[in-house]
Amino acid sequence: MAVKPPGSPAGFVDGAWWPSTKNLAEELPPLLAALADDLGHAERVTYNLTAWNPPSRRLILGGGVVRLEGFQSQHQDTLTVVGSDGKRRLTLLTVPPETDPWTAERVLRAASAAGDVESPEALLGADGLASARQRWESEGGRLRAPR
Template sequence: MTTTVERGVAGALDSALPTRFSLTPKTTLTGQLDGAWWPYSRDLTTELPPLVEALDGRLGRITRVMVNPTRWPVVPHKVPATGHTVHVGWFTELDPEKMILLSYTVGRFDLLVIPPGTEPAAAARLLTAAAIPGSVLTAGVLMSDEAATGGRMRDTRSSEDTWENDGGPALPSLRHPSSARG
């Protein structure tokens, strides 16, 4: 289920921008991911509060977040969220495409983090794929598969554009072979 929640946190990039995320529906099937998040920037201080606010009602109070620092230029130790502080840790062993959230009620919650500059169609596919119950695909595999899919789609569009711009396929000669003699 893809969800957008209007941002209402002071200091956010733009409080009118929705928080873009998807969550795996409640089921007995467990998978590698519990959903996905598509932030607007790589600024955790700005991006985390709206996500935590949106998820608090569904997962309980988020107390800790873990990220791989290779995807975040600055990893703050603490980020203020609605009515509490979220502690942020970083681990280079963590899949760089993933974020782990910890809450009192749900425990561990793993999200695919979709890069901010991702094309909307690709992000929509990733938001959907990360929320499939029981999926065995990791965050890194989903991102790799999407890169391959996106490349094939760009190649197809490029071929179609070339075909259209060149007037379609080459037409066979309409002259009769015997008229080709000189």
């Protein structure tokens, strides 16, 4: 998981997350623990219904309850975590679990960059992954030539 520095323009997402599976109930506890300093106790998490294996509507975590709300209208590649005050929230680009580590790392960096305002499609789509590679190379990174 990687989030933008405080005070950065949010753009479409506030950062990115690379879960290991499509099991939201299993993946959320470590994510919510990592976000606790920024958001406090998470009150609810919204997600796209088709992007995850169907979870229960509530998650018991650390003695509290987190509501899980799925929507058809939420972007398929995002997840929003709302803090206990209802005002603080983070929308994270979710990198598909099957993504190779090299690509996932580049997407995490791009989505959490201070000036990033790119759409999820630009960050994750077929062209977006290519542009993330190009951006990385233009900033000094180098891809190894195929053998």
